[in-house]
Amino acid sequence: MNTLKMKDWGLGLGKHVVIAGPCSVETEKQIDDLCNSFEHEPQIGMFRGGIWKPRTRPGNFEGLGEEALPWLQKVKSRLHIPVCVEVANTSHVEAALKHDIDVLWIGARTTVNPFSVQEIADSLRGVDIPVMVKNPINPDLALWVGALERMHDVGINKLAAIHRGFADPYDKIYRNKPNWNLAMQLKLELPEIEIINDPSHISGKWEMVQSVAQRALNFGIDGLMIETHPTPAEAWSDARQQLNPEQLLTLLKEISFRERIDFENQIPENLKEMRNSIDHIDQKLIDLLSDRFHLIDKVGAYKKAHELSVYQGGRWKDVLESRIKLGTEKDMSEKFMKNLLIAIHDESIKRQEKQIANKDVEPLTII
Template identity: 90%
Template sequence: MNTLKMKNWGLGLGKHVIIAGPCSVETEKQIDDLCNSFEREPQIGMFRAGIWKPRTRPGNFEGLGDQALPWLQKVKNRLNIPVCVEVAKAAHVESALKHGIDVLWIGARTTVNPFSVQEIADSLQGVDIPVMVKNPINPDLALWIGALERMNKVGINKLAAIHRGFADPYDKIYRNKPNWNLAMQLKLELPDLEIINDPSHIAGKSEMIFDVAQRALNFGMDGLMIETHPNPEAAWSDARQQLNPEQLLTILKEISFRERIDFENQIPENLKEMRESIDHIDQKLIDLLSDRFHLIDQVGAYKKAHDLSVFQGGRWQDVLDSRTKLGIKKDMSEKFMKSLLIAIHDESIKRQEKQIANEAVEPLTII
């Protein structure tokens, strides 16, 4: 159960905020060039920039640090929008506040460490500044919420989350796998919390950013943080995932912003009817699953009586192959069908194992 008690939810920047700027501040000219481009684009609601860069391995560019902060003050004056930077320790917070930075964000490598998060929280005691918290590198919802709670406990009331995806060494598509369901679970836990999507870190490739950003907005996320550089090919860090200003503006023109329905009385009648039909089908699905698992219990009793092993590889492979093919014929993806069948099979194995071990099978609980 979450303990967040907000007075002023969100960053106060309106719907569908666009946060743009370079992965890393490199030169004053780089920042001036971006300002020249952004001055003509009113959709940019906040300027982001990395000045302390936590790198995976030593020897990579780790940011200019305090040297870059005066240049960000110039951005505020020229564009008249808030400026945000990443902080990873108390010394960063002190420097950022001294130079009038408007918003802080906590990066994924920091969120994963409660000691580091608490150090930042303690340094913000009594400070009224918005803070955005990126998800931890690993898919751990409790860590994400915990970092938000630590900020809130010291009096930070303007909070937002940044969804930047999760490390997955087996995923070959994304730099950081989006795990949309986990971001949506955060929204269920904290429905008033703004969630900003970071398609740059999820995609890892500039050509994928539009698709990731559009999907995030389709899920009802509240804004986008997109890394933008005057000349991405020459960027000192994360060159592959940065857009130039022209590419960014093209995306902002083509993307479709989605409205989220928050209250039942806002639902159009035809949508309500479709949802009621879905509810009816879901009930049938649950009834069918219940019937299937009761048959599984009988199979488990038979295997116990005849000293048969719970796992029967040939049967499982046949079920996986044949049901997947049936699902594909019904316009369902192979990935979905296999995920569904594996989940059902895992539950079936657990129920049979309980029978073999002379344990009572627990009643089905539908969550």
């Protein structure tokens, strides 16, 4: 049972907050150049900057540390917006608080370790500061929720989640696979919390940032965190995924922010009618699947009686090919059909194995 029941969450920045700034704070001039670009852009609601950079391997640039924090104070005075930095241990927290940083975020490499998260939480006990928590590197919803709970348990009420994608060595499209369903599951579990999407870390390539950002907004994500550098090609870290200010401002003009309807009384009547029709069709689908699995149980009983193996490769190959063909002919994608059929097949195998293992099942001699 989760402890996150507060109603006063959020960072207080309104809808569709845009957080922008460099992956790493490098020079004072870099920060001045970004301030010049953002000075008259009301859509930029918060400035981000990496001060401490936890790198996968030693020898890469790991951030300037505390010496760069005064430059972020200049951002506050010039742009009149909050600034945020990543913290990974208690000394980072102390330095950030000493330099009047407005918002802290916990990175993916830290979220994965409950010991580290708890140490940071304990160092923030009694401190009134908003905290954003990135998803862990691996797709583990419980770790993500747990990190938010640890912050809440020490009195941090202003919380947000950052969806930056999950490591997947087999994915060739994204740097970090988005796994949108996990972000949506977090929203279902913690409906009061804001979720900020980080399309920079998901895409890993500046050319994909806009499409990922738009997809996030289509899912009803509350805001965006986009890495921005005056000259990305010269960036000291993550150069490939950063936009320059002009690209960022073009992106903000071209993407479409989506409204999310949270309450039934806000739903337009025509949309409500379409949803009712979908509910009716879903009921039919569930009834049909139930009928199919009852037949599968009979197949399992037959295989038990005749000592047949549960998996029949030729039959499965025929089902997969023929059903994918039927689906694509009715405007469904091949990928969707394959995933659907695999899920049904896996459940069918489990049910047949259960039939074979159950001594009380009467074996069938005919189907």
